[in-house]
Amino acid sequence: MTQAASQPVTFPLTRETPLDPPAPFGRWREEDPVRPMLYADGHVGWLVTGYSAARSVLADPRFSTRLELLHPPINQRLSQARRRPGFFLREDPPEHTRFRKLLTGQFTVRRMKQLEPRIEKITADRLDEMERLGPPADLVQAFALPIPSLVICELLGVPYDDHERFQGYSSTLLNLDATPAQVQGALDDLDAYLGELVARKRVEPDDALLSGLIETGQLTDEELTGVAILLLVAGHETTANMLALGTYTLLRNPDQLAALREDPSLADGTVEELLRYLTIVHLGPVRAALEDVELAGHLIKAGEAVTLSLAAGNRDPERFEDPDKLDIRRQAMGHLAFGHGVHQCLGQQLARIEMRIGYPALLRRFPGLRLAVPADDVAMRSNMAIYGVHRLPVAW
Numbered sequence: 001m002t003q004a005a006s007q008p009v010t011f012p013l014t015r016e017t018p019l020d021p022p023a024p025f026g027r028w029r030e031e032d033p034v035r036p037m038l039y040a041d042g043h044v045g046w047l048v049t050g051y052s053a054a055r056s057v058l059a060d061p062r063f064s065t066r067l068e069l070l071h072p073p074i075n076q077r078l079s080q081a082r083r084r085p086g087f088f089l090r091e092d093p094p095e096h097t098r099f100r101k102l103l104t105g106q107f108t109v110r111r112m113k114q115l116e117p118r119i120e121k122i123t124a125d126r127l128d129e130m131e132r133l134g135p136p137a138d139l140v141q142a143f144a145l146p147i148p149s150l151v152i153c154e155l156l157g158v159p160y161d162d163h164e165r166f167q168g169y170s171s172t173l174l175n176l177d178a179t180p181a182q183v184q185g186a187l188d189d190l191d192a193y194l195g196e197l198v199a200r201k202r203v204e205p206d207d208a209l210l211s212g213l214i215e216t217g218q219l220t221d222e223e224l225t226g227v228a229i230l231l232l233v234a235g236h237e238t239t240a241n242m243l244a245l246g247t248y249t250l251l252r253n254p255d256q257l258a259a260l261r262e263d264p265s266l267a268d269g270t271v272e273e274l275l276r277y278l279t280i281v282h283l284g285p286v287r288a289a290l291e292d293v294e295l296a297g298h299l300i301k302a303g304e305a306v307t308l309s310l311a312a313g314n315r316d317p318e319r320f321e322d323p324d325k326l327d328i329r330r331q332a333m334g335h336l337a338f339g340h341g342v343h344q345c346l347g348q349q350l351a352r353i354e355m356r357i358g359y360p361a362l363l364r365r366f367p368g369l370r371l372a373v374p375a376d377d378v379a380m381r382s383n384m385a386i387y388g389v390h391r392l393p394v395a396w
């Protein structure tokens, strides 16, 4: 390691250009894809910016998602992600495996396929509504947010009428400027809301996923509530931001947009490339070393934190040729936008279906779709754990 690469860096949040990860990542990855990082609370851990090192950490059982195992304990925000029953993203095998198996049984390819006509209908309804109201529209509120929210509500059996409530809670959870008290408050409210819903499903079951999980008889109400929190938050904010930010990206890359309009068979490749290029989970994930581990020539000591920049890994020239170029014809599969290893995104097939339906339907309905404000005036979600746009004013 060179002298420069041995100096702890802080995680950069400021982007020089809105669609590219912060510039220092590229420089650091070139110098050394694994380097010391200073966390906000003074803890010195590690930052991984290279594709293959990030993948190997994600696949290695010696790295845990249980951040309460970090030693010394890390800053308040991360420790808020303390263990809560059923929140299996923060569990390691074998506890994680118990939940993941039950959930995989509910997220079957068949069930996802069955949802397709419903997703098409939900998408068409939103487009009808946009057309009825006329331009300009905020694509986030009119299209990108309601589609995954409606879908996850149907899948879980959560009443969509309550969407303002749970969208408010999850937006607080993902807001980096929220105080620890606000985060705790949002978690408690979500807990109470979904806890009540689980209790109701016990007496009035339906054919949606939460009732399906209750029927297995293998989870307590507390665990079911934790699972519901995870799925509800992970299931709508992520896809919503991909739909809006992906549209913004296509509008800023007219040659790629024209290619997709001309050849709709490029839709699947476009979705993969947008996932890679945008990598909206832009601040982590973070793992805790359970024992001393040698990683790319560095000794990671037991208890140390390792932050993986998936966004930097997905722009690694050793894995993707000309990585900073958006190219909807490239083979982007193998990207890290959904993570890797045992925690790889459970909802990835659902998210893909929503995007494979959503982008083409939007472009078909509005052949003249364009930004209603100058591109640089669109406010980016730099202050949120999931990257995207706050609003996307469009016209057609």
Ligand code: HEM
Pocket: 065, 088, 089, 090, 100, 152, 230, 231, 234, 235, 236, 238, 239, 242, 280, 281, 285, 286, 336, 337, 338, 339, 340, 342, 343, 344, 345, 346, 347, 348, 350, 351
């Ligand atoms: C484009 C949309 C999405 C992106 C980019 C995304 C990204 C991710 C990433 C990076 C992880 C791994 C986190 C880690 O390793 O620490 C993850 C895990 C997860 N995602 Fe997604 N996600 C998306 C959509 C969804 C949807 C629609 C759902 C639910 C319906 C979902 C549910 C989950 C769950 C439950 C986990 C935890 C899995 C586990 O720990 O075993 N995600 N997601």
